[in-house]
Amino acid sequence: MGATIGRSIQCGGHRTLWASQGRSRETRQRAEAEGFEEVTALVDLCAQSDVIVSVCPPHAAAQLAEQVAGTGYGGVYVDANAIPPALAGRIGELIVGAGGGYVDGSIIGPPARASGSTRVYLSGTGAASVAELFDAGAADAVVLDGFFTSASALKMVYAAYTKGSAALLLSVLGGARSLRVDEALRLEWAMSIPELPARSDRLLEYSGRKAWRFEGEMRFISETFESAGLPGGFHSAAAEIYRRLGGQADESFPVAHEQTLTDLLAGAEPAPFDPTR
Amino acid sequence: MGATIGRSIQCGGHRTLWASQGRSRETRQRAEAEGFEEVTALVDLCAQSDVIVSVCPPHAAAQLAEQVAGTGYGGVYVDANAIPPALAGRIGELIVGAGGGYVDGSIIGPPARASGSTRVYLSGTGAASVAELFDAGAADAVVLDGFFTSASALKMVYAAYTKGSAALLLSVLGGARSLRVDEALRLEWAMSIPELPARSDRLLEYSGRKAWRFEGEMRFISETFESAGLPGGFHSAAAEIYRRLGGQADESFPVAHEQTLTDLLAGAEPAPFDPTR
Known part of the structure; x- marks a missing residue:
């Protein structure tokens, strides 16, 4: 830039x-x-x-x-x-x-x-x-x-949605994998939100490129929202998602979906409830 | 339903x-x-x-x-x-x-x-x-x-994106208002993400109808994601957004944008930094 x-x-x-x-x-x-x-x-x-x-x-x-x-x-x-x-x-x-x-x-x-x-x-x-x-x-x-400082404020609220919703979608993909409903989710999306499977593919393949930079940006956005009287949790969660992908900075892209899902779930505690019973 | x-x-x-x-x-x-x-x-x-x-x-x-x-x-x-x-x-x-x-x-x-x-x-x-x-x-x-329990799991991850991204966008609209860059944000969106102004209007006008039900659903999704090893913050924040709109259940719809923005920012502490200087 x-x-x-x-x-x-x-x-x-x-x-x-x-x-x-x-x-x-x-x-x-x-x-x-x-x-x-x-x-x-x-x-x-x-x-x-x-x-x-x-x-x-x-x-x-x-x-x-x-x-x-x-x-x-x-x-x-x-x-x-x-x-x-x-x-x-x-x-x-x-x-x-x-x-x-x-x-x-x-x-x-x-x-x-x-x-x-x-x-x-x-x-x-x-x-x-x-x-x-x-x-x-x-x-x-x-x-x-x-x-x-309006220029900085505008950037915070703009990126809050773009990079925040991308992190949310990545989190959903990780959650669906962890709960073993990822195929069913894609089939449902294909019927009701047909743009999401392709968007998900792009995010799984390319989000890691700049994740190391986005983590700090998300923490700044979280602070900004809290100071504006709104919850900071969307963007502290987004920071955690990008932190988990931060190691992909030196990968060649596109990254395999499986690797990104593994990175998203790395360090995850096993669920207290066993869905296999 | x-x-x-x-x-x-x-x-x-x-x-x-x-x-x-x-x-x-x-x-x-x-x-x-x-x-x-x-x-x-x-x-x-x-x-x-x-x-x-x-x-x-x-x-x-x-x-x-x-x-x-x-x-x-x-x-x-x-x-x-x-x-x-x-x-x-x-x-x-x-x-x-x-x-x-x-x-x-x-x-x-x-x-x-x-x-x-x-x-x-x-x-x-x-x-x-x-x-x-x-x-x-x-x-x-x-x-x-x-x-x-796969049917419940699928609903959690599906609603995590739909209702979660709606709450994120509402939060962004509240933040932009609080930071007084809402007009600039709409102009930027009109250039770069042209679907967001109309989506924002719908959310400001109709999100309050079911917010009282969505608060609990967001807390459930937050728990579900934490148990799956992912951050719960997106949806605990979303629960707070819907909580603030919960009083709109008995309004006639569409609700005026100004009222929804006021509800979103109700109880907000004044920002420690004064942007008017």
């Missing part, structure tokens, strides 16, 4: 830097393919940048912001990650306290290849100026009326 | 009784409209019946079975309610211990008006004989291979 967000900005004629220290060979390949300018250390990137856009796994967002604030960065910092509005607020305070400006952001959609697929939501003072950076690129910037 | 299940059996030429003691005027109207024979007390119904089919709110299933067992009922008892397989097993033991026969059942689909819409799943010894009772009616009986 970072590569296509960077390219969207670069399309407008802006210099686009990346800090290579400690990054993987794959990240280097993507950065070089897009023609981003390499600087080695984050402190040098901070010194040379007017705007920094943070796009990283959600659980790493706070640490990255601390590192940037620690350099005394005085430009605009856009946190575009899937984080709770409360955390976005704390990151904003940290950045502003260190002398910079903060714009809250979030990204909804796949890596942007053409306009219309992917929105970069922006909120708070300075959002309109950041939005202009995206005018020429494939990612569509949308400035939200509302509050300075 | 009980009325159309009874009618399905009656279509095969079987006498169909109902026990009127303590039941509502609406239940009487339905029973009389279907031409069921009235007996006053449950004990008389038990004495005159070869087969009893229990169709009631899930949280009432165990008590009804105890009452039937308490009469020394010696016929076949079919529990067709949305209950955990472990509870179905206990009810089966109770009925068999009192001298009757037990067949586990569950119903998936709307009240049956024509064949093809609604399945009565049956499992365990005697399931095939019970299935024959439905041969001439609108509800389609399906005998499950597997274990004697």
Whole structure:
């Protein structure tokens, strides 16, 4: 995602830097393919940048912001990650306290290849100026009326349904297997909810790719819902589902259904009731 | 649902009784409209019946079975309610211990008006004989291979997704309102998940009708998933969502969106982070 967000900005004629220290060979390949300018250390990137856009796994967002604030960065910092509005607020305070400006952001959609697929939501003072950076690129910037952390809030509620309902369906598939009614469930779905068997297949085969990132995102969504006065249990359960699939990150995909079902049920206690009697 | 299940059996030429003691005027109207024979007390119904089919709110299933067992009922008892397989097993033991026969059942689909819409799943010894009772009616009986509580297990995993994902979407709508990004969420959905705005409208308007029954069903599903080695949090959260809407049972429908959102957020603690700053 970072590569296509960077390219969207670069399309407008802006210099686009990346800090290579400690990054993987794959990240280097993507950065070089897009023609981003390499600087080695984050402190040098901070010194040379007017705007920094943070796009990283959600659980790493706070640490990255601390590192940037620690350099005394005085430009605009856009946190575009899937984080709770409360955390976005704390990151904003940290950045502003260190002398910079903060714009809250979030990204909804796949890596942007053409306009219309992917929105970069922006909120708070300075959002309109950041939005202009995206005018020429494939990612569509949308400035939200509302509050300075509305972009993070929107991402939380959007992902709450998409990734939450995917985790729910995975859990149902695991439960049906454990209770030995999985074939009957598929036959019933084929009659009454015909889209679910194919959706189930895709989830069993591909959910493990990003599960290691989704676990933290689900925990953030659970926190966000509890702070909004709603139950956090949907997404703490979803975090557990993605945690169980986290080891699939390095698999080749599609993963066999049997393996995903085994991973979903790994560590499960035997049911106290014996259905074989 | 009980009325159309009874009618399905009656279509095969079987006498169909109902026990009127303590039941509502609406239940009487339905029973009389279907031409069921009235007996006053449950004990008389038990004495005159070869087969009893229990169709009631899930949280009432165990008590009804105890009452039937308490009469020394010696016929076949079919529990067709949305209950955990472990509870179905206990009810089966109770009925068999009192001298009757037990067949586990569950119903998936709307009240049956024509064949093809609604399945009565049956499992365990005697399931095939019970299935024959439905041969001439609108509800389609399906005998499950597997274990004697497979019919209850299938209902749990089926409803886990349908009613669970509905509760998840309601929670998302409440969260979006609380965080004041509900309009932005609808605009994003209109682009990326165009079926969700209309589905949301239906849920906001009609979910309260059966919420009082769904709360107990969600708690049963939560127990079932935990016993199967999977997280129970999706459905304990769903139970809380339906609990908050339980007071809508006597409303006229459709309910105004604003009222359902208010009910979803009733009792919510103010968020510790103030998004208005």
